[in-house]
Amino acid sequence: MKESAAVKKQKVALITGITGQDGSYLSELLLSKNYKVVGLVSKKYNIGWDNISHLRAKLILEEGDLLNKNSLERIFLRYQPAEVYNLAGITFIPTCWEKPVLAFDINALGPLRILEIIRDRYPKTRFFQASSGQIFGYPQESPQTEKTLIAPKDPYAIAKACAHFMVRSFRENYGLFLVNGILYNHESPRRGEEFVTRKITLGAAKIKLGLAENLKLGNLEAQQDWGWAPDYVEAMWLMLQAKKAEDFIIATGKIHSVRDICYLAFKTLGLDYRRYVIRDKILYRQQRGKPLMGNPYKAKKLLGWQPKVTFEEMIQLMTKADCQQLKNKKGKR
């Protein structure tokens, strides 16, 4: 009796993008809070199972696709999730330049398909949309707040900004619990290797182990607001537990340069980055506007959220993790 009551009370969360960096950390967090975690997985855009292989036995994975509303409806019908976290999408900006139509169809119309289902059938479901600091384009002010002008400048950011507006329109129009987390860059050992932080920590580890001789990078002076991904998934959860549905900036409020990452990553391994980093003009991207840096004041005040891991600690953790992983691989061979 007691047990069945507990089972009944168990909250269900649906996560899209569960195999990604954020999805895997969020799964861990929600499992630790005794949620039943359902993940949407797509064979079409399989990015691998590495991030959740250690959790697979505890997760319910359902085949589906943000492009296919029927597949989403079927999952809603079966599990009636109390919370939905939309973390899926094309996240790599160059891909969005190549496929702008697909970028919008997945990154904007994808969440819209979920919003329709919630509005029409499950109005009590709470919805989190992973919005992005990129929606501010070349910012006119720094740091940015929830009130900064939204003016995206590439097909990825445009799609994200439209999703952001859709969520807000549906919330204001129907009074549903739908929120945008305006997330700035957040990193971890599970970050994709195409992103600059991971490229550097992995590059440094390879050099340390004699697997590479140098590391090619673009603009070393480019500055960003980089946070620790596990801190950010906690903010997502907090946003859905709040009394009122609101949008929040989730960021550290501090900026660092690509050069800072290099310095710390190589230093962690006892190396001097200046001997190994090569500037590559092809990779060079000029930074425009003021730096992308979020002001997390509102999240701190209303959610009691603040980052726990510093930038320095994060780069150290990532570098060590990459080193360990490479050693393990080497050992297997």
Place this chain on the structure above:
Amino acid sequence: MKRRALITGITGQDGSYLAEFLLKKNYEVYGLTRRTSTPNYERIKDIVDKIELIPGDLLDQHSLTEAVKNIQPDEVYNLAAQSFVPTSWNQPVLTGEFTALGVTRILEAIRLTKPDARFYQASSSEMFGKVQESPQNEKTPFYPRSPYGVAKVYGHWITVNYRESYNLFAVSGILFNHESPRRGLEFVTRKISHAVARIKLGKQKKLRLGNLKSKRDWGYTPDYVEAMWLMLQQDKPQDFVIGTGKTHSVEEFVKEAFRVVGIENWQAYVEEDKHLYRPAEVDFLCADPTKAKKILKWKPSVTFKKLVQIMVEADLKREKYENR
């Protein structure tokens, strides 16, 4: 050699006026049309043998690429859209596929097969939605309040993005409400002029409306298609707000429409219906067309009163004709 223009949405209000305008300027006019079981050529019936209709659909990249490749237009006007706000709440995804992604598909077609064509995107004052300042100019932040508004913001941004990234001559005209006897009956101005004409002729008893206090900046459509054309004749591609800079309420429109047919006690015929209120009403929409006046030398030629008169008289004529 004659200049060539390709118009999407040619069977609509704006498309039909623009086609007439361009024919007068001696253009070869091509119109993209979707196949439907009942063709809707009412608005272009007088010019249909002077233009060329090309089958195509904003949902279908191939048809757009082929159209641009084959026609090799000098100018492309994207006026097609799912343009009715309430429908965008019922069919938000389709509105996004059509009104938003249609723009990207045309831009891709131009970029790949006729990169020197000039492109006009029909943007909308609905993008301002919950207005952040009044009146609204080219720099006012967007705050769309409906899936239609969001889709139009997307079209605007992607147009600017293609201009800045691929160096296309692509512009966005942020047009405030523009009306005419060819306006669809689902829009409030035409709904009023149509009903008032029928009430005058004894064919209808009541006119049911939503929020009478809603205010809009209403202009006359033929003026607005001229602004579209002017934007593509400039040396430099840039975006413009097009509107009259004056607002009037739905109530003022009603009153003026009844006055045109000589009915003073208009209240006796009008019922306000709360069900017709918009779910998320947009606020005080009013254009600041200073930039268009200065750079395009554009200004509206028809006053509000004249606009109401034109619309009511046209509906009277139509309704009388149908009576015979």
